[in-house]
Amino acid sequence: MPINYxxxxxxxxxxxxxxxxxxxxxxxxxxxxxxxxxxxxxxxxVAFSKMHYGVAVTGIPxxxxxxxxxxxxxxxxxxxxxxxxxxLAIIVMMYRNIHSVxxxxxxxxxH
Amino acid sequence: xxxxEILFWFLTxxxxxxxxxxVFSKNPVYSVLWLIVVFFAISGHYILLNAQFxxxxxxxxxxxxxxxxxxxxxxxxNLNADNEPQxxxxxxxxxxxxxxxxxxxxxxxxxxxxxxxxxxxxxxxxTGLIKQLGKTLFTDYVLPFEISSVLFLxxxxxxxxxxxxxx
Numbered sequence: 001m002p003i004n005y006x007x008x009x010x011x012x013x014x015x016x017x018x019x020x021x022x023x024x025x026x027x028x029x030x031x032x033x034x035x036x037x038x039x040x041x042x043x044x045x046v047a048f049s050k051m052h053y054g055v056a057v058t059g060i061p062x063x064x065x066x067x068x069x070x071x072x073x074x075x076x077x078x079x080x081x082x083x084x085x086x087x088l089a090i091i092v093m094m095y096r097n098i099h100s101v102x103x104x105x106x107x108x109x110x111h
Numbered sequence: 112x113x114x115x116e117i118l119f120w121f122l123t124x125x126x127x128x129x130x131x132x133x134v135f136s137k138n139p140v141y142s143v144l145w146l147i148v149v150f151f152a153i154s155g156h157y158i159l160l161n162a163q164f165x166x167x168x169x170x171x172x173x174x175x176x177x178x179x180x181x182x183x184x185x186x187x188x189n190l191n192a193d194n195e196p197q198x199x200x201x202x203x204x205x206x207x208x209x210x211x212x213x214x215x216x217x218x219x220x221x222x223x224x225x226x227x228x229x230x231x232x233x234x235x236x237x238t239g240l241i242k243q244l245g246k247t248l249f250t251d252y253v254l255p256f257e258i259s260s261v262l263f264l265x266x267x268x269x270x271x272x273x274x275x276x277x278x
């Protein structure tokens with residue numbers, strides 16, 4: 001499987017996420033688009049890890065190349081989970097204050 | 112076209128279609144459900160790449176925990192009705208054009224890169240299995256693993272403090 005397929009798939013997912021962040025005004029959907037962008041990057045990291053393994057395995061059959069990239073993906077997922085919990089708490093607080101999740105109403109920091 | 116390529120194209124179509132539906136559906140609950148479809152497609156890609164540990168973690172953490180959290184918040188706020196004001200049409204068109212331009216630039220840069228076209232990835236190998244990953248995680252990366260637990264604790268405290276009522 002050529003690596004270009006996976007790169008272009010990840011680029012497409014990332015661009016859809018960017019377009020969603022720019023077009024939608026609902027804070028929760030913007031947040032979900034950010035999650036989509038994080039997942040596109042994760043997919044690209046795993047694909048590069050397997051490419052690195054495929055290059056290294058021709059020289060050394062017992063290689064463990066590519067393990068680090070998959071651990072980075074694991075840590076990205078950990079950070080994303082922490083980010084979601086704080087971000088959703090911020091969105092709930094914002095809904096409690098202005099009774100909407102529309103980011104157009106958030107153009108000033110103080111109400 | 113063998114079974115791997117058929118699976119690859121099926122999962123790719125599922126991921127791209129699901130993400131487009133996620134961005135363009137009016138109801139936020141439908142957006143969450145389409146995003147779950149996208150996460151399952153990406154987990155399928157991980158299984159295809161022989162990264163079983165990440166596939167299972169992706170399903171458990173993203174499709175299981177995070178998306179349930181999103182659904183709870185949406186239902187708590189009673190947002191299932193479409194109440195997003197459709198104000199500026201040109202702003203939306205500009206956003207779609209900006210995303211498309213980003214994709215165009217990146218794809219053309221990738222397609223013109225020398226030496227990348229003949230690179231392939233191996234779908235076999237045991238690097239994605241739990242045995243290898245766990246051994247590396249608990250020997251070389253044990254300090255970042257422990258620090259991430261502190262990060263989780265601080266995120267939990269932060270979420271409780273932010274979500275608390277003021278008065």
